[in-house]
Amino acid sequence: MATMQAEIEEILQRAFAPTMLEVINDSGQHAGHAGDDGSGESHFTVVIESPAFAGVSRLQRQRQVIAALGDIVGERVHAVAIKASVPGGK
Template identity: 80%
Template sequence: MASMQTEIENRLTEAFAPTRLEVINDSAKHHGHAGDDGSGESHFTVAMESAAFEGVSRLQRQRRVIAALGDIVGERVHAVAIKASAPGE
């Protein structure tokens, strides 16, 4: 079974064909806090650049990323911080 980080990377690559994608597992920083399920895969940061975000508001970018992640956010992962940009931003 693939790690949650790999699953996130695969879903975002398929949905957005990013020119830059970094998925960071921040779970260790949240150990013992709300949402920490002890799995070591509860909190992530996504930094992504894609042409799909050109002319799209910050809110819509976040909504599109969350939609692409499907059941991951809120069901399998407690939190995902999203930094989505278009090329040249």
């Protein structure tokens, strides 16, 4: 069975063909806090750079990533922090 981190990476690779993608499991930093389900896969940070974000606001980029992740955010994972940018820019 693939990890949640691997599943997120695969989905985002397909959706955005990123030039850079880093999915960081932050769950250990939230142990015992709200949203920690004990799985070790409850909190993630996504750092993604893709030409698909050109001309799109920061908020819209985040919405696109959340939409691509489908039921992962809020149902299967408690929280995902997103840092989305275009190659060579913000």
